[in-house]
Structure formats: C-alpha cells, structure tokens
Amino acid sequence: MRLDKYLSQATGISRKEIHRIMHRGEVSLNGSETLNPAQHIEPGVDSVCLNGEPIGAPGPRYLMLYKPEGYVSASDDPSHPTINSLVDIPRNDELHCCGRLDIDATGLILLTDDGKWSHRITSPRHKLPKRYRVETADPIDASAVQAFLDGLKLHGEHKLTKPAELDILSPNEAIVYLTEGRYHQVKRMFAALGNRVTALHREQIGPISLDPALSPGEYRELTVAEIASIKP
Known part of the structure; x- marks a missing residue:
C-alpha cells in the first residue's frame, strides 16, 4: 500500500493534506523521516509515525x-x-x-x-435469515402461511422462492423471515397472492437486530x- 493512502485511511486526513504534512517532515517510516508519499509499505510490518505518534494500520x-x-x-x-x-x-x-x-x-x-x-x-x-415487519393493503389470508412455506412464483421468474416463514400478527400486519434476497422480494411475494405491501421494515439480519436506541x-x-x- 502507498504510504499516503495508508495515512489517509488510518487518520481520515485527505491525501492532499498528507502530502503537505510529509513535506513538513512530520512523518517517519521505520524510525527515519520520509518525504515520499508514493513509497510502498506493508501494513502491520512497517512502523509509521505522525509527529512521533505511531499510526496503526487502518482496519x-x-x-x-x-x-x-x-x-x-x-x-x-x-x-x-x-x-x-x-x-x-x-x-x-x-x-x-x-x-x-x-x-x-x-x-x-x-x-x-x-x-x-x-x-x-x-x-x-x-442462508442467513432476515426478519421483516410488513403491513398490507388488504387482510392477509391464513392460506398465505403455507404458500410462503411452499414457495411462490414471482412475476417474470420461473423458479419458486425458497421456503419462507410468515407469522400473521393482525389482519394487515405480519412478520416475514427470508433466507434469500431477490429484487423487491417481499413486495412481489405478497403481490403473487393478490395483496400489496404498504409498509416494509427490516428488524433483523441473521443474529444482528436493529438497536432500539437508534432513531431513523x-x-x-x-x-x-x-x-x-x-x-x-
């Protein structure tokens, strides 16, 4: 990796400003001052310091x-x-x-x-599951639960969707668990059943849930x- 790119990624300072800093002699490589921003280094092996302070490899x-x-x-x-x-x-x-x-x-x-x-x-x-909360224009028929498990044929596609779990919470609200991510998949699955999604909210990806402390x-x-x- 170029030295200026390493410093920029590790500090957030623009590469243009890194060049100015280096020309002022504020950067050292393996204990020696360097003025060459294009010099190639090996992160984790070479020692880079800015004004005497070690700069760890950007992670x-x-x-x-x-x-x-x-x-x-x-x-x-x-x-x-x-x-x-x-x-x-x-x-x-x-x-x-x-x-x-x-x-x-x-x-x-x-x-x-x-x-x-x-x-x-x-x-x-x-096959990492994703959890969605869905609201629909029309009531969700109970038969949709089995239809989601069996797989649905989406408009313009020949292959059925993979088995998905549908939990109906109220007439117009449900939780959907998917293990695939086709284009507009949740909306198209409900459309295949003659319904329309009016609100879609993803709550979880695999084991990671949306932090309730976060606002939009x-x-x-x-x-x-x-x-x-x-x-x-």
Whole structure:
C-alpha cells in the first residue's frame, strides 16, 4: 500500500493534506523521516509515525444504520439522498451495504468496507435469515402461511422462492423471515397472492437486530460480538 493512502485511511486526513504534512517532515517510516508519499509499505510490518505518534494500520469498519424512508441503498445517486450520506465518518463513500432496502422501506442496514464479511451476509449459500415487519393493503389470508412455506412464483421468474416463514400478527400486519434476497422480494411475494405491501421494515439480519436506541437516520458501530456473530 502507498504510504499516503495508508495515512489517509488510518487518520481520515485527505491525501492532499498528507502530502503537505510529509513535506513538513512530520512523518517517519521505520524510525527515519520520509518525504515520499508514493513509497510502498506493508501494513502491520512497517512502523509509521505522525509527529512521533505511531499510526496503526487502518482496519475494516462495521456499522448498523436505521434507514429512514426516502433514502436509496447506495453510496451515490444522482436523484435521491443515499444512506451513505447519513454516515458522518471519513471515507463514507467506501462503505457498502450488506443487503439493500427499497427507497420506501425502513429499518436495519449493515454497512462495511470488509468485502469478505459482507459476502457472508449476502451469499445465498449461507442462508442467513432476515426478519421483516410488513403491513398490507388488504387482510392477509391464513392460506398465505403455507404458500410462503411452499414457495411462490414471482412475476417474470420461473423458479419458486425458497421456503419462507410468515407469522400473521393482525389482519394487515405480519412478520416475514427470508433466507434469500431477490429484487423487491417481499413486495412481489405478497403481490403473487393478490395483496400489496404498504409498509416494509427490516428488524433483523441473521443474529444482528436493529438497536432500539437508534432513531431513523442514526447509526452506531457494531460490537465485537455482533461482528463475530456473522460466521464464515
């Protein structure tokens, strides 16, 4: 990794400002002053100091966000505000979401820059369950419970959905557990039964639940235990 990239990722300081800092002689590499921002180093092996203070290797970041309605699950969008714009940390554009939510949906979004970790969540091979709270336009027929278990044929697709669990809470409200993530899947499953989803809220991804202390638009870092709960 280039030295200026290492310092920028570890401190949140722009690479342009890192260059200025280095030209002032404030950076040392393995005990010796260095002025070369393009110098390649090995994180975890080489010793980097800024004004005499050791700068640890930049590590991956893991966040949970309470997605509000009206935000798209992307780092950049020309027409709508993005979930990344809600995260006020350096290099927030490098974070990606582990499973998108529709623009009108709310609830738990996991963000990281650790590709291997996010793959454990999004890969169908791991069959990680996601829990959604759903409100519908029409009452939910009791037969929908078995239909979700049997699998549904979605419009424009030939393969049935994988078995899903449906718990009816009231005539127009239910909890849905999915282990796959097709495009607009929850909405399309209810549409296949002649109903329409009016509100969709994700409460849980695998063992990680949305923190009840968070309000829409707020986020926090995941705990060590939460990160480790997503196993390979």
